[in-house]
Amino acid sequence: MSRLQLDQALVARARELAARAAAPVVDLAATYTTVSVERATLRLAGLTGTDPLDGDGEVPWVNRVVDAVRDQVGLEHGVALPVWHALGSGGTLQDLAEQVGAGTARFTVPEGAAADRAREAARAAVGAGIARIDANRARREELVATHGDPPRRPWIYLIVATGDIHEDIPQAQAAARAGADVIAVIRSTGQSLLDYVPEGATRTGYAGTYATQENFRLMRAALDDVSAELGRYVRLTNYASGLCMPEIAVLAGLERLDMMLNDAMYGILFRDINPHRTFVDQRFSRMVHARAGIIINTGEDNYLTTADAVDEAHTVTVSQLLNERLAHEAGLEDWQLGLGHAFEIDPAVPESFRLELAHALLARGLFPDAPLKWMPPTKHMTGDVFRGYLLDGFFNLAGALTGQGILLVGMMTEAVVTPWLSDRDLALRNVRYVLEAAGNLHEDFAPQPGGFIDRRAHTVLTEAVELLERIAAHPQGLIQAIADGTFGITKRSPDGGKGLDGVVRKAADHFDPATELLTREVSRA
């Protein structure tokens, strides 16, 4: 693998600045809780199902319970204290939820010994969920040992997106048989704005399939079958980002998903989710993923769909450094950081391919131990599917030349439709050809020090450090940078966006058994 010689002093400076710029976000999570964090706690403790009585769609019990607690005693103490206090008199969480449904549950915030008892009971309940996550992690390791890992890097990552879990399953299996190492089921366009997680097996998504615990389970089971058949552990990915980050993170841990899209920045910029809300949610969800041994994927690639991939290349680098910081802080290790970047330079730009190589090598050089997620061209794809197929081939080649860890397979129909069965098959044939014919070309790839690629990478790094200097200089750091439209040329103010009403300042006695248990683990690590 050819590596760039990066200026290590500059790299160190970049990391120092990133830590400063991210600090206000870290503080947020210490200060606030959210409805979704609280619901995630209940999910860890095993509460599932929906209120069957509701007319317009079903509402999950976790939402009912958290809303009731909030109504009655506020959320600033967390749900755990009032809930396990209410359970003190016996009964299950499920029973309690039904009382909430019936309007008969009464919550209070216990104090003294009663509070201690509630805390202890809550820890035990939540601990059971964490134990299940731990068991899943162990099971994954076991299955990987049995079936084996993909034979090479990059891992081949494919999306399915029919909207119908029962169409997704055969498609995912077909993709795995045809060579996919990772299957991502993308979500219905609306889901990330829902402030609850739908339930059950679903068949009615738009341009994606709802993320539900049951859909997770069904797909993981199907991929376990195909893993055994193929003698290769096929990983499953879904999306946590959105209003329900913490809950979906928990469901992923409970159902042994292997990777999760997990990036508050995406929600803020592209879903107009309130920054406070989703940064708090992100901290919790990343802790869960750290525990679950799940690899996260971040969404820097998306910036290049709204901003120019050459002019704004350094904003990707800045965001990756910030995301690295926020991931480490939540306990994730380097091998879990699928930082995003993308092949999105206008193909009409002279030397576009070498510019892509420069950017990709820069990321590789900055994050040598992270399994970078390399995203295919989307913005400059057109209805000319032949051209698209060729571009995807060069994207694949760039991935191989620069040692990317996870290669998201590009589709020739990117500008036309969500991928067809045949698109995926053709796309995999493309990947296979490139990796088998030219996968080792990196041995012959030696960008000259001071040459075009080296100079470009250095320029981007320098611009990134300059930008970080400016961001770190502001007391609100990253939060202000987002408000300024730094990323994806999209401005999002800290008090705008969806889901702000789900953010609650924690009281001094706020108790969250999950964070407590997970943090203990983190600080031990």
Place this chain on the structure above:
Amino acid sequence: MSRLQLDQALVARARELAARAAAPVVDLAATYTTVSVERATLRLAGLTGTDPLDGDGEVPWVNRVVDAVRDQVGLEHGVALPVWHALGSGGTLQDLAEQVGAGTARFTVPEGAAADRAREAARAAVGAGIARIDANRARREELVATHGDPPRRPWIYLIVATGDIHEDIPQAQAAARAGADVIAVIRSTGQSLLDYVPEGATRTGYAGTYATQENFRLMRAALDDVSAELGRYVRLTNYASGLCMPEIAVLAGLERLDMMLNDAMYGILFRDINPHRTFVDQRFSRMVHARAGIIINTGEDNYLTTADAVDEAHTVTVSQLLNERLAHEAGLEDWQLGLGHAFEIDPAVPESFRLELAHALLARGLFPDAPLKWMPPTKHMTGDVFRGYLLDGFFNLAGALTGQGILLVGMMTEAVVTPWLSDRDLALRNVRYVLEAAGNLHEDFAPQPGGFIDRRAHTVLTEAVELLERIAAHPQGLIQAIADGTFGITKRSPDGGKGLDGVVRKAADHFDPATELLTREVSRA
């Protein structure tokens, strides 16, 4: 441009052996003449047109006259002596031809002063043709100076093949507008076996358009128009190889074609033309092309459609060395040697792309001053046109990485149909993308000494030298090697194949004003 470090002693040895192996072929041309060489002489002297009276198809006057001479006095003295002797009494070549048609011409071989007079007259007549060729060469240089050469290497070479010159013309112009630097009009499948050159504008070819003087003229004029429009001199290519090599070579010179496929080996192996016949023809045709400033293209690429591109890679190298020798001997300069090679390795072979790079770099290293003709994948193309489009992209990349001179544009429909208008357009878009996005990637391409590519190139060179040793060791050299099935795993014996009856051993007084005038030039050079 990254170059391989070839073992120069081995390279020198290879050239020395090639000269020895080619010697028997050089001798052939000194010993024999052919009907086509004699007809070419008459064409140089200006004889055109066909016998209009003939029932089943028209026969060119040059054929009528040469046949009549052969019937009456034999061809061993050449046609020039008897023809210009017959003209001594006055009249034009055309008149004489008509007398032949009418059966009234009487030929004798002059001697003494009469022979001197006939020789002088023949020299003058043929000299006029050569002067026209010289004028065309000068005109080309002038037009190149006016309109300019393509802005970069490789030159982009596109085929048209409708069978109808009036469909070919707009297609060629469209291709030039879309970026083609060189247009090749391929011939009707039958033509290379015709022992005469058809006349006039033609619309009835199969999978190609007849090569006729008029078609040459029409297409060259159309390309002159488009050259002026585009401010870039667009070159025209056609095919000389076949039973009429010398004549078509002359027509190309007379109509200012810029490149010609010119390779006896192709005719022998793939058209079953008699080796003696076509080697003699080749010598004459190459002298004409040398004079005309025409770049020749050789056909080594074809070997890899019948033989395996990995196992038999060294036979391509051997043939290139032999062709270089035979070209130099006929007066061609290095810049005129479009030696053929091709991207024909089965894409399923591991490392196929790097193997292609090794082979292409070897050719580049052996012939640093020749504008190598880089041929696209054909044999392993399938009806999967998406895959084909991708393969062609990697072929284009290999061309750019290894500094090829002439890039024959591959078509996604290679395995399906002769190219469609849209295929050419898509193919050119492919070339443009690759050259603009990654054309300079060769700066970053540095195969390690002792690495995979270097080792492979050296292996092929070594195998080539070993094979040349064996060929040179046989008194019949190349001729025997062809009989042994060395090239394209096809065996052709020296006395088999088509056109042998057109070969005539020269008498001591054989006189050929064209060869004489052209040789004078060659030895002057």
Place this chain on the structure above:
Amino acid sequence: MPDKGQNRDFGPSEGASVVRPYGDTTGDGMVQTSFTLPVPPGPRADGAALQLAQKMGIEPAMVVHSAGIGSGGGAAGDSAAFTFFVVYGSVRHLVDLDAVHVEERPYPLLSPGEVNAAVKTRLRRSLVVLGACIGTDAHTVGIDAILNLKGFAGEKGLEYYRELQVANLGAQVSVPELVHAARARKADAVLVSQVVTQRDAHLRNTRELAGAFREAMGESRPLLVVGGPRFDPAMAADLGVDKVFGRGTTPGEVASYLVHALVPEEEPS
């Protein structure tokens, strides 16, 4: 046998009104197509592909590629349940250019200066334009291309026009919110973008939009304009909106249309 019209002139000519697809000869009718059938690979699958090609009017058709999908990292995939085909051949259909109804733009293309002048002198107040992506569609690049200063394809967006008062509500706006905003701001025109089309989401959302405005404001509703890359511009009436713009629309076209639709004709001077 259908008339293949071999002897007619189907070439590129100003006058020709009937043409056929062009492969490499005028009138040859050649097309390429690819599709998947839920049939395992093999002769039966190839036969099925030929049948479909025939029904599409491709005759003779050549199945030039067929490959099983999704079984085992490589070649044929005999155990596959689906087969992908590439088919080439000649369609017998004729294309009648006279029957092509191009929505000839029934209004002139104006420069920003002309748009401003028209609004100023003929409407005598500025024109209020509201933009949004509705539903859960988060693709704002298209509407931004039309509205934002930066514009598209070298043309400035509507915000650049002095006489247009533009508000871009961004993405994920619900229809009720949009109706509310239109009323509050007295919008003359509401511009809506829809990019996600899976399961015809864009059509459904547009119909919902039209219905809601009709219901809420009846005749006095603002001009409704929708756009997105997969819309067919001919569908406006069917969808209940005033105008539909497709792929590659430029801001100038939209501004010119607004003038045409909302600014009174020049009074005869």
Place this chain on the structure above:
Amino acid sequence: MPDKGQNRDFGPSEGASVVRPYGDTTGDGMVQTSFTLPVPPGPRADGAALQLAQKMGIEPAMVVHSAGIGSGGGAAGDSAAFTFFVVYGSVRHLVDLDAVHVEERPYPLLSPGEVNAAVKTRLRRSLVVLGACIGTDAHTVGIDAILNLKGFAGEKGLEYYRELQVANLGAQVSVPELVHAARARKADAVLVSQVVTQRDAHLRNTRELAGAFREAMGESRPLLVVGGPRFDPAMAADLGVDKVFGRGTTPGEVASYLVHALVPEEEPS
């Protein structure tokens, strides 16, 4: 409106006899197609493309790409006379699998040993096979794949079969020469390859072949077998030959057919 059969099961199932193309959902009917029309790019061209798509049964159709061909090294090419299109959409046609006539091989696939045994015990002499490419076709790789020892796709060619006497005349053999050779060698079967198909050269040449043998030898003509990548195996009768082999044929299939066609049925023992 034609029945789109939305509610029927068109998925991959053993039993289903009516299927539709599969894009990403069972029964969605999705296909891709591309073609060129001799019309300059623009809305009229797009409309013409949609018309053609409609005639092909694609409805709704989306013109997702259209670009002028052949004018000036780059983008749109406004002065182009031709436009290239890519169209996606759903075809309304149903594919009736029961109506697919697969030439079910009406003879068993034999191993070389079985072929040899059949010839030896049932014909009691070796079988004389003559191969050639006729006309100006110089593509021998296909016929060589069938005849030469080396074979194709891992199967040895007919020369490997002890009981077959094979002569491969190579390329560019004229039909009279071939008739002559067949008579001289008392060929049981003549195998002819045709690869060049432009302007239906392969069909014309095959008909000429059949005619010449009929004329020269009448009923006693050898078995005529043709092959090549663009032949439709269903055309044998139409072309006047006994059997047609298409793309991807293996030597074993041909040898098995020869036994079936030329070796008398096993006598009941």
